[in-house]
Amino acid sequence: MDKTCSRQSQADSATQSPRKRKRKHKGADPLGVKRDSIGIDMLSDDMLVVILSYMSFKEAARTSLLSRRWRYLWMFTSGTLEFEDMDSATGSKIKWKKFKARVNRVLKLHQGPHVDSFIIRIRHAQPRHSRRALPRLRGVNSWIYFAMQKEVKRFNLDLQVRERFYSEYKFPSLEKLLSRTHEVKPAFGLLRSLELVHVDIEDEVVQYFLASCSYLEQLCIRASRVTKNLRVVDPLPNLRVMEISECYHIQSLEVSAMNLISFMYDGNDISLPFKKIPNVSELSLGGGFCQSFMCEPSKHSSYSVQLVTLALNVDIMFPPRMISAPRDLPQLHSLKRLELNVVSQVGRSLLFFATLVKASPFLHEFRIKVRYLVDLPWYTISSLMMFPEISAFAARFRHRHKNLKKFEVSGYIGCPSDEEFVLHLFKVAPSVEMVVIDTQSECYEQMLWDCSTMCNKEEGAQCFCQRDQMKLLEAKSGARTRVEAKERAKQLELSSPPKAVLVIT
Numbered sequence: 001m002d003k004t005c006s007r008q009s010q011a012d013s014a015t016q017s018p019r020k021r022k023r024k025h026k027g028a029d030p031l032g033v034k035r036d037s038i039g040i041d042m043l044s045d046d047m048l049v050v051i052l053s054y055m056s057f058k059e060a061a062r063t064s065l066l067s068r069r070w071r072y073l074w075m076f077t078s079g080t081l082e083f084e085d086m087d088s089a090t091g092s093k094i095k096w097k098k099f100k101a102r103v104n105r106v107l108k109l110h111q112g113p114h115v116d117s118f119i120i121r122i123r124h125a126q127p128r129h130s131r132r133a134l135p136r137l138r139g140v141n142s143w144i145y146f147a148m149q150k151e152v153k154r155f156n157l158d159l160q161v162r163e164r165f166y167s168e169y170k171f172p173s174l175e176k177l178l179s180r181t182h183e184v185k186p187a188f189g190l191l192r193s194l195e196l197v198h199v200d201i202e203d204e205v206v207q208y209f210l211a212s213c214s215y216l217e218q219l220c221i222r223a224s225r226v227t228k229n230l231r232v233v234d235p236l237p238n239l240r241v242m243e244i245s246e247c248y249h250i251q252s253l254e255v256s257a258m259n260l261i262s263f264m265y266d267g268n269d270i271s272l273p274f275k276k277i278p279n280v281s282e283l284s285l286g287g288g289f290c291q292s293f294m295c296e297p298s299k300h301s302s303y304s305v306q307l308v309t310l311a312l313n314v315d316i317m318f319p320p321r322m323i324s325a326p327r328d329l330p331q332l333h334s335l336k337r338l339e340l341n342v343v344s345q346v347g348r349s350l351l352f353f354a355t356l357v358k359a360s361p362f363l364h365e366f367r368i369k370v371r372y373l374v375d376l377p378w379y380t381i382s383s384l385m386m387f388p389e390i391s392a393f394a395a396r397f398r399h400r401h402k403n404l405k406k407f408e409v410s411g412y413i414g415c416p417s418d419e420e421f422v423l424h425l426f427k428v429a430p431s432v433e434m435v436v437i438d439t440q441s442e443c444y445e446q447m448l449w450d451c452s453t454m455c456n457k458e459e460g461a462q463c464f465c466q467r468d469q470m471k472l473l474e475a476k477s478g479a480r481t482r483v484e485a486k487e488r489a490k491q492l493e494l495s496s497p498p499k500a501v502l503v504i505t
Contacts, residue, residue, distance in 0.1 A: 075109050080117040100139050107146050115150040121158040137169045145180050151190045158197040171201040174208055186212040195220040203229050222246050274303050286313030297330035305331040311339040329359040340368040350421040362403050369410035372443040404429040408436040413443050413478030414488030422492055436503045439485040
């Protein structure tokens with residue numbers, strides 16, 4: 001393509017050689033205007049570019065086939081540029097060289113001064129043990145500089161790789177960012193949303209975004225290995241939503257933002273990060289800090305009382321320490337929606353989580369999703385005895401909940417702990433109107449953990465951990481198939497409250 005080509009030249013060429021079309025009309029137009037003179041081709045190029053900006057990138061590019069006038073209009077759009085290294089038609093992965101060349105070609109052709117949204121998703125980057133990991137992602141820096149140049153409002157860079165692996169890509173340093181800014185205005189000055197996934201970003205760069213991007217409304221940093229100390233403090237006039245998750249090297253976090261509404265933190269149990277967050281009504285917690293929220297509620301009472309929506313991601317598969325029953329309950333007097341995502345072993349009691357329902361007198365909706373694991377190494381078998389104390393603590397609270405109208409249990413496999421938990425909720429909330437039990441579970445697809453390569457044993461003998469696995473599964477396992485789990489769930493209908501509608505999926 002000739003680089004000197006522009007929208008104006010295309011418009012001129014279209015004007016010099018217009019196509020004449022004759023149409024026969026049965027009647028005159030009531031406004032006295034010819035019907036073929038009010039079509040979309042009569043609009044100016046600027047108006048057409050505005051219309052194309054509301055389309056997706058692929059849809060806008062396809063309009064180049066309409067005519068010579070439309071051939072280059074898509075290059076001036078200011079909508080969304082979105083790229084993903086997965087072929088939407090075949091579902092196959094696009095090789096890095098081809099994907100990189102495709103992105104670079106589009107960015108080179110783009111002629112518009114601004115881009116509203118710029119989204120890059122690389123789902124299958126090279127794992128960290130590969131020497132080719134860093135060379136594969138060298139071209140990402142130029143994409144970030146493109147986003148700066150186009151003054152994007154939304155920037156999403158997602159380099160998520162396989163579970164427990166990192167992309168090993170590091171966001172440009174503050175010095176490099178500032179060196180690309182040739183004017184007085186700050187880099188990313190119009191930015192409203194920033195989402196970085198599996199991108200290492202230094203503390204000073206995060207602080208720069210918070211201090212310099214006055215329009216910033218949403219900030220997400222997930223799986224950064226170098227983020228350690230953050231201060232999210234006013235003035236942040238527009239910041240509404242923030243997420244700091246899977247940054248397991250976080251040492252300190254201070255949050256004091258008057259206008260913040262939604263916050264997610266999934267990470268280490270650090271000292272209380274929330275100072276002044278009077279308007280936060282939506283909170284999501286995970287990791288060690290989530291455990292502290294449940295078992296040490298007095299530390300979190302300053303903000304828990306104002307929450308309307310709460311989501312807790314609880315992993316009790318490999319607990320970092322013995323969990324003891326809390327002396328009191330969390331203060332959740334404004335809570336209306338509660339969601340729990342629990343990773344647990346088959347047979348472990350879930351009654352402890354009923355205490356959160358007790359602590360929420362105005363709760364309307366309750367959802368718990370359990371991901372059961374059956375592969376049990378020997379060092380997790382001994383930890384199964386730590387929950388009876390908490391379960392007994394929860395069983396004491398058999399009050400009548402007046403406002404709970406709907407609860408959902410996902411990952412139901414029909415084991416005794418599942419049945420015990422649902423029956424307990426029936427007693428706690430006799431006025432519940434809808435109960436949803438979802439039997440879809442990964443448990444059916446798992447295999448028993450094989451310790452033959454890890455344990456020293458005599459030939460032909462059965463080791464301790466395998467023996468305990470079999471005993472546990474024989475005594476506490478649930479249905480072997482999803483059909484059987486549905487049959488077990490149907491039996492709960494006999495004990496359900498009279499007004500409750502039981503939905504089994």
